[in-house]
Amino acid sequence: MHSRSWRFGSLHKLALALIGASGLLLGGLALQADESDSSSGSTSALKVTQEGADESDTISEEEYIPATKAELRRKLNRIQYDVTQNAATEPAFRNAYWNNKKRGEYHCIVCDKPLFDSKTKFKSGTGWPSFYLPIAKDAVGYQTDYKMLYPRTEVHCKRCEAHLGHLFDDGPAPSGKRFCMNSASMKFIEAKSESKK
Incomplete structure (x- = not known):
């Protein structure tokens, strides 16, 4: 036996x-991976082709002072902290933005960096908000994780390194990518209505 x-x-x-x-x-x-040096060591960075984006299509960076773990525990709720700081995954279909159809931008919950635009959001059927492109080339960073016994491309905020979700190769055109994000790692900024004049 x-x-x-x-x-x-x-x-x-x-x-x-x-x-x-x-x-x-x-x-x-x-995937085309580049090895790039960062202050924390060598990480693998993924090249994502963005239609209509050029080298000048970047988000201007202001001086960013990272919050301490204690400050983040006070600022974030439990699931936001677990997702962004411990790479946890929130439940599918039971999160704030998986079915959000409003126009606007998704920003990092930790540092407020713009990450994704609703124009690139699509219905993936996974229960998590999914996008085919980030808002700008320098919005997100990438590294490989092996938490599932096979390599996955982890996506994090380029400014504060908060964990956002994972990148998969089963998305729609034009990129063929699916940025599968956790709602808890983002806040939604609704577009101002143009009907008010």
Whole structure:
């Protein structure tokens, strides 16, 4: 009985390893990764092609002073803190923006950096807000995480490094990417109505 259980466990581990290896191979072929140095060491940065965006399409940066962990605990609610600081994932279909259809921008909940525009939001069926492009090339950063036994591209705020979600290669045109974000990592700024004149 124990040997049969052991064989199943070994086969299960082997299957997971093969799935992870094939994901790494496919992910490596599908994504173009650059190695770039940062102040915290070397990280992998993903090139995302943005239609209509050029090198001058950047968000101006002001002097940003990062909040301490204690300040963030006071500022954020539990799920916001867990998602942005501990890379947790909020429940699907039970979050603020998965079905938000209003026009506006999504900003980082920690530092208020603009991240995504509602124009690039699409219905992914996943239960999380999904976008096919960030608002600007320098809005988000990328690194590889292995928390699921296979590599995934983690997306974080480029300014404060708050965890936002993950990037997948199953999105719509023009990018073919799906930025699957946690509502808890963002705040929505509704567009001002143009009907008032």
